[in-house]
Amino acid sequence: xxxxxxxxxxxxxxxxxxxxxxxxxxxxxxxxxxxxxxxxxxxxxxxxxxxxxxxxxxxxxxxxxxxxxxxxxxxxxxxxxxxxxxxxxxxxxxxxxxxxxxxxxxxxxxxxxxxxxxxxxxxxxxxxxxxxxxxxxxxxxxxxxxxxxxxxxxxxxxxxxxxxxxxxxxxxxxxxxxxxxxxxxxxxxxxxxxxxxxxxxxxxxxxxxxxxxxxxxxxxxxxxxxxxxxxxxxxxxxxxxxxxxxxxxxxxxxxxxxxxxxxxxxxxxxxxxxxxxxxxxxxxxxxxxxxxxxxxxxxxxxxxxx
Numbered sequence: 001x002x003x004x005x006x007x008x009x010x011x012x013x014x015x016x017x018x019x020x021x022x023x024x025x026x027x028x029x030x031x032x033x034x035x036x037x038x039x040x041x042x043x044x045x046x047x048x049x050x051x052x053x054x055x056x057x058x059x060x061x062x063x064x065x066x067x068x069x070x071x072x073x074x075x076x077x078x079x080x081x082x083x084x085x086x087x088x089x090x091x092x093x094x095x096x097x098x099x100x101x102x103x104x105x106x107x108x109x110x111x112x113x114x115x116x117x118x119x120x121x122x123x124x125x126x127x128x129x130x131x132x133x134x135x136x137x138x139x140x141x142x143x144x145x146x147x148x149x150x151x152x153x154x155x156x157x158x159x160x161x162x163x164x165x166x167x168x169x170x171x172x173x174x175x176x177x178x179x180x181x182x183x184x185x186x187x188x189x190x191x192x193x194x195x196x197x198x199x200x201x202x203x204x205x206x207x208x209x210x211x212x213x214x215x216x217x218x219x220x221x222x223x224x225x226x227x228x229x230x231x232x233x234x235x236x237x238x239x240x241x242x243x244x245x246x247x248x249x250x251x252x253x254x255x256x257x258x259x260x261x262x263x264x265x266x267x268x269x270x271x272x273x274x275x276x277x278x279x280x281x282x283x284x285x286x287x288x289x290x291x292x293x294x295x296x297x298x299x300x301x302x303x304x305x306x
Contacts, residue, residue: 251275
């Protein structure tokens with residue numbers, strides 16, 4: 001009888017622990033630095049003038065987040081790159097750009113190198129929402145001064161392309177995609193909640209997801225997410241010094257995230273994206289009559305805290 005009672009009691013305790021609600025939120029410490037390393041591998045397939053073209057890209061970056069202040073539920077954080085690299089395998093060959101390269105003739109590697117250890121500022125809520133991004137352009141200050149061989153148009157083209165992926169708006173969406181995944185209420189295992197994120201990295205799009213608390217361990221919360229990606233119907237398009245274009249894309253994103261219970265920091269994440277659609281190039285002198293390019297992108301992203 002004692003054994004049976006103990007067994008029933010253990011089941012009751014286990015069930016009670018599993019059904020308890022938990023507040024999942026950031027609990028960062030002022031003066032403390034937190035690290036996030038991202039490795040994103042993507043495959044982009046395009047069809048241009050009836051010719052299939054495939055680009056394989058790997059982007060690796062490590063960022064440091066230094067908490068400088070906390071007030072009224074808002075963290076002030078200095079964010080900086082510790083390293084950044086990009087590898088592209090395309091029909092023309094292979095291109096590698098790396099902040100750790102010492103090749104002074106490699107323009108993009110030199111730009112990545114100059115971006116290192118230059119902090120910009122963000123304000124983040126306890127639920128991971130980015131309230132403000134400032135001084136991102138400081139990452140590129142003076143980046144092109146050492147390349148007098150570049151024309152003003154070439155410098156503007158490179159700057160424009162970089163800002164599309166690493167500008168204020170782009171950073172806000174990219175950071176929130178990883179940080180703004182917390183519920184606004186206490187949740188128990190099996191509970192779900194909705195998250196909507198605006199993305200501006202090269203295209204205006206929304207990411208609407210349903211997240212679920214799958215597991216609670218002694219040290220971690222395990223969260224899964226299923227999201228739908230869609231470009232904005234009122235997107236005015238992206239303009240570079242080369243040509244104006246816009247995207248009509250849709251797809252899905254699935255994620256599994258492991259969150260540290262003590263700090264709320266993402267310590268391990270795996271994200272998979274599948275997106276299809278078209279890129280439309282508006283009519284111009286360079287492209288009379290315009291052009292529509294079918295596109296398909298798949299990507300796998302791994303995020304760790306070291």
